[in-house]
Amino acid sequence: MSKINKISALSEKDGVNKPEILSSQVAKHIQEFRKKEISAAELIEKIISGDKVALSRAITLIESTNIKHLEKANEVINGCLPYANKSVRIGITGVPGVGKSTFIEAFGKHLTGLGKKVAVLAIDPSSTLSHGSILGDKTRMEELVKDENAFIRPSASGESLGGVARKTREAIILCEACGFDTIIIETVGVGQSETAVHSMVDFFLLLKIAGAGDELQGIKRGIMEMADAVVINKADGDNIQKAKMAKVEFNRALHFFPPKSSGWQPKVTTCSAVTTDGIADVYDLITEYITLTTTSGYFNEKREEQNQYWMLETINEQLKSSFYNHPEIIKQLELVKQQVLNHEISPFTGAQFLLDVFKKV
C-alpha cells in the first residue's frame, strides 16, 4: 500500500471534551474490566455475589500460562474455597456422534427449569494440541447459553492433559463459589481424559447410542467400570426398539463388573435429547445416587479422596515435569534409551544414570 497523506480519511479532528463525570466513569470501567487490574479480593467478592463476568475472568486468570498470574490465581481460588464444595458434580463422556451437546442442552434446560444453576465445563484432550473442539462451538447449545442460570465454558487449551484437568478442577471451585449447584464436566471418549474427569466428579455418566447390536465392542477399557449410569441417547423414532435392546445388553454387561464401593448398582436408561423423553429420568437417577451416597457418607469420603488424589497427582506431575523438561535430561534421554534398546545397559542402569545426571545439575 502506498503511503497515504498525513491528512486523510483516517485522521481525526479534535473532538469536543466529554463531560468530566462520564469520561472518568468510563475510564474506571476500562481500568477494571479491560486492563484486568481488578484485585484478587474484588474478584472473589464479585464471584461469590454471583457475577458471571467475574467468574469468566477468574477462569481466564487460572488458565493463563503467564507465571505472574499464578499467585493471583491461587489467591482467588483459595478465597473462593470456603464457598465451594456445595454442588453435584456430574461427568459426561461419550464418543463423537452420540450427541453430547444436544444431551447437555436438554439436560441443562431441564435442570434450570427445576431452579438449578448449571455450569458446563469441558476437558478435551485434543485441546492440548489445538484450541478445544468440544464446547468450542457454543451455538450447539444455543438455548442453554442464553439461560441466565447457566454458565458454559469451553475446554482450556494447554500443554498436557494433566494441566488442562487441573485448570478444570480449579474452575469447578470458582463455579461453585459463584453459586452454581450443578457442575457438568464434559469429555470425549478418547485418551485418558475420562480418568481425569472421573477423579473430579461425584457421578459419572456414559452416553451411548444404539447401533448394530454389538454395543459393547470397542468400549475402551475401564470406561464401563467407571460409569454410574449408561444413558442411551437418540431413543426416538425408529431407534426406540434398538435402544431398548441396547439397554438389555448393557445391563447384562454391567453385571460382569464387581460391585462398586459406593454400594450403587450402575443403571442403564434411554432418552432422546430431541424429544426430551427420558431426560427427567436421568436426573432422577442421579438424585437417587446422591441421596444414597450422602446418607452412607460415601459422597464426602469420595470428595476427600479426590482432594488428596489431586494434591498428590499434582506433586507427582511436577516432579516428573521438572525432570523430563530439564535441558540436560532432554539432551541425554534419547541416547540412554537407545543404549537400553541395544541391550548395552539394563533399563535400571539407564534410569540410575539419568537420575545421577539430574542430581548433579
Added chain:
Amino acid sequence: MSKINKISALSEKDGVNKPEILSSQVAKHIQEFRKKEISAAELIEKIISGDKVALSRAITLIESTNIKHLEKANEVINGCLPYANKSVRIGITGVPGVGKSTFIEAFGKHLTGLGKKVAVLAIDPSSTLSHGSILGDKTRMEELVKDENAFIRPSASGESLGGVARKTREAIILCEACGFDTIIIETVGVGQSETAVHSMVDFFLLLKIAGAGDELQGIKRGIMEMADAVVINKADGDNIQKAKMAKVEFNRALHFFPPKSSGWQPKVTTCSAVTTDGIADVYDLITEYITLTTTSGYFNEKREEQNQYWMLETINEQLKSSFYNHPEIIKQLELVKQQVLNHEISPFTGAQFLLDVFKKV
C-alpha cells in the same frame, strides 16, 4: 543358668592338624562361596556357563538392600545382558486356591520333558510386608525342584511392590543369561502385582477354576483384559462338566473386550494339573502366540516397549521416593493434607507449598 566350670563337656581338646592341602582347598572354597568374595566378572562367567549356584548367588546380590552391593549387582546385570533376552517369558496369575503351584509343577515338568530349561520366579505383594508366601514353600513343587533343568526362586521381599518387581525383572536377565529359555513369573491375584508382571512378560495367563457358574463375578478390573489365555484348572473327575461350562462363559466374556494390539484373540482352555490332561495344550497355545507375534514383529516391539517402560517407571518411582521419604516432607505432608481436607487451601496450593519446601531443602 549357673556358671559352669572352665573345663566342662563343652570344652574341646586340641585336635590333630588337618593335611595342609585339604585345609587350603577348604579355605579357598569357603572364601569363594561363603564369604562371597567372588568378583562380578567371575559371577558373570559362571552364570553364562550355566552354573545355578552362581545364578542363585547373583540373585541374592541384586536382592540385597546393602547399598555397597548395588554397584556390583549392576555390573553383573550389565555383564549378563548380552546373553539375555533369548527366552519366552510367561506370567501366571490366579487367586489363592486355583492351584498355581501344582499347575506350574505339571507345566514345568512338561516343558523340561520337551528339553526346555525352566526358571520360575515370583512377585508376591504380601512379601513387601513379610517374607514371600508364594513359592516360599518349595516342597509344593517337589518334582520340579529336583529337576536339573529347572530353577525355582521364591519372591524377594522388599519395601515396595515396585522394588520387588524391579528385582524380579533383573532376575529374569540373569536366568536367561544362565541358559533358561522359559521364564515363568508367578503372582497372586491381589494388589497391583498383575500389572507389574504383565509389564515384564511376553504372554500372560490367568488361571481359574470352575465354580458355581458365575465365574466372572469378582474378577478384578483389568485382569481379564490383560490375559492372553484363561486356563481353567482342576478340570478332572466331577469337575469336567463345570469346567467346560466355565470355558463357554469366559469365551463369551473375552469377546466384550476390544481386540488386542498383538492381533491375538485370547483363548480359553481347560486342564488338570493332577491328571496332566490339557497341560500340553496350554504350551501349544503359547507356542502359537509366540509364532504369530514373532512373525508380525509384535514380540520384539513389546519387549522394547517394556524396556522403555521399566526405565521410565524406575525414574518416576525414584523421583517420588526421594520426595516422599524426605524428612521435611514427611513432617509437613500430614499437616498440609489436613488443611486441604478442611478446605483451607486447594489441593493445588497444598502441592505447590510442599514442592517449594522440597526445592529449598
